[in-house]
Amino acid sequence: xxxxxxxxxxxxxxxxxxxxxxxxxxxxxxxxxxxxxxxxxxxxxxxxxxxxxxxxxxxxxxxxxxxxxxxxxxxxxxxxxxxxxxxxxxxxxxxxxxxxxxxxxxxxxxxxxxxxxxxxxxxxxxxxxxxxxxxxxxxxxxxxxxxxxxxxxxxxxxxxxxxxxxxxxxxxxxxxxxxxxxxxxxxxxxxxxxxxxxxxxxxxxxxxxxxxxxxxxxxxxxxxxxxxxxxxxxxxxxxxxxxxxxxxxxxxxxxxxxxxxxxxxxxx
Numbered sequence: 001x002x003x004x005x006x007x008x009x010x011x012x013x014x015x016x017x018x019x020x021x022x023x024x025x026x027x028x029x030x031x032x033x034x035x036x037x038x039x040x041x042x043x044x045x046x047x048x049x050x051x052x053x054x055x056x057x058x059x060x061x062x063x064x065x066x067x068x069x070x071x072x073x074x075x076x077x078x079x080x081x082x083x084x085x086x087x088x089x090x091x092x093x094x095x096x097x098x099x100x101x102x103x104x105x106x107x108x109x110x111x112x113x114x115x116x117x118x119x120x121x122x123x124x125x126x127x128x129x130x131x132x133x134x135x136x137x138x139x140x141x142x143x144x145x146x147x148x149x150x151x152x153x154x155x156x157x158x159x160x161x162x163x164x165x166x167x168x169x170x171x172x173x174x175x176x177x178x179x180x181x182x183x184x185x186x187x188x189x190x191x192x193x194x195x196x197x198x199x200x201x202x203x204x205x206x207x208x209x210x211x212x213x214x215x216x217x218x219x220x221x222x223x224x225x226x227x228x229x230x231x232x233x234x235x236x237x238x239x240x241x242x243x244x245x246x247x248x249x250x251x252x253x254x255x256x257x258x259x260x261x262x263x264x265x266x267x268x
Contacts, residue, residue, distance in 0.1 A: 001142045003149035008157045011149045018066075020146060024153065029069040074162045078122060078172045082111070100194035105257055112182055112263040119181050126172050130160025178262060185259045199258045202250060209247035216240035 001020075003013040010022040017037045020030040071083040086107075124136040133151055154160055164170055189195045217240050220233060228236075255261075 001145040003145055003152075006149060006153055006156075011146075011153055013146055013149060022146070022150060022153070025158065026072050026074070027070070028072070029067065031067045032065045077162075077164070077168050077170055078119070099198065101192070101198040104188070104192065104195055108184060108188065109263070112261070116178050116181050116263070119176065123172055123175060131155060133160075179260055182263060183260055184257075189258045195258065199254065202254050202258075206247050206250045206254065209243045209250065213240045213243040213247065216243065 001013060001015045003011050005012050008024070010024040012022075013020040014033070014036060017032055018030045019033045019036070020028070022028045066088050067086070069085045071081075073081045073083070075081050084107075121137060125133050128136045133155075139148055161170060185199075189199055216236050220236055220240075223233075
């Protein structure tokens with residue numbers, strides 16, 4: 001990754017196959033560049049980037065396109081609203097089969113992986129001052145190029161911090177507990193039609209499983225011996241146990257998927 005140009009209106013950069021653009025102050029996107037893909041394919045084929053034009057472009061490599069549009073809008077000190085879209089033109093059939101909330105689970109995990117780190121890091125920046133941000137954060141690898149590029153833009157053209165126009169002093173609120181920072185229901189689920197629908201449906205399924213389990217046990221308790229065979233009684237008992245276990249698992253799944261799941265890097 002490398003930042004190629006940095007100006008008042010943002011910066012542009014690239015990596016092996018993608019072009020990256022930051023439009024100040026809060027829009028970032030990247031997209032697959034066929035020229036970079038072709039150069040990368042030729043480099044892998046020949047051991048170096050070929051300057052010849054007669055190397056045939058692999059159609060599957062060139063036709064696969066990805067695009068990410070990412071809006072990060074500051075709403076108050078320490079809080080931002082994220083809006084993003086990730087359209088692709090490969091394996092589009094998956095989107096007609098897999099519910100949208102399934103994709104959101106994976107995307108939210110990516111956000112969770114950095115969320116609390118960024119929360120703490122922001123307070124470190126405030127302590128040391130915006131102009132000395134590099135002393136609070138060590139970013140030595142190429143994958144940090146765009147983070148460094150944004151910080152350079154922020155210091156050079158935006159005074160090192162967000163201009164709140166007098167609405168806020170700019171001071172951050174105190175550090176929040178992990179459960180609050182990584183909370184998912186009020187930050188996403190309640191506002192997402194797909195995730196909210198799945199949340200309500202799975203809660204109903206959990207209650208239904210509990211009702212079936214209790215009803216099955218009730219049938220066994222109220223039915224006298226000899227009315228139903230031992231085999232049927234065993235089957236009903238197994239159904240009760242399975243439904244109870246499934247409801248407990250579903251309750252855990254709902255909690256971690258739609259409410260709060262602590263992200264521990266060592267366990268990922």
